[in-house]
Amino acid sequence: GAGVSQSPSNKVTEKGKDVELRCDPISGHTALYWYRQSLGQGLEFLIYFQGNSAPDKSGLPSDRFSAERTGGSVSTLTIQRTQQEDSAVYLCASSLFRGSNEQFFGPGTRLTVL
């Protein structure tokens, strides 16, 4: 596809369950970023990948959050033992390389933890 895609678009889960969110970046983009946006707020940086490695994990809010990227392409963000405060829209973006001009964003996954 031409743009960044994310799945699922919406996810409702019960507190304590694990969830996996998926991001397909634009083909050829080496850098991939995860952000989250709580209701009415700006975007909070979570983690970024350059290729398959994640040199900066400083934004992950707790050890319940982890992410991986395989083959320099698809990335999954996993949240274990979800809490209600994890409810947010999780946005993925990609760019040609770290620090390149523009980040292209996916439509996001809206996560609701009941």
Added chain:
Amino acid sequence: SQQGEEDPQALSIQEGENATMNCSYKTSINNLQWYRQNSGRGLVHLILIRSNEREKHSGRLRVTLDTSKKSSSLLITASRAADTASYFCATDAFLLNYGGSQGNLIFGKGTKLSVKP
């Protein structure tokens, strides 16, 4: 941590009027970007201004950057109802010890613009 702070938080204008949104940030930057978001979902890149630039235009958009004041403004001229959206500034921080871009963007909380027909 949040780098940018936009003001106003909300702005309501009539179609045809100009809309000005401001952004302030805290650290040295490589560049500053403005994004638009409709209905709380995906963001669309509008314009990028580099730290050595002072003004940039793109269609009805005009962006200024004052690095001495660590501030930027986005002007939308002749607004249309379709411009109704949230607008965010985002900074690409410059890492002194790396000598280059930090990579990830740091976003402000955004300005919610409403353009009434």
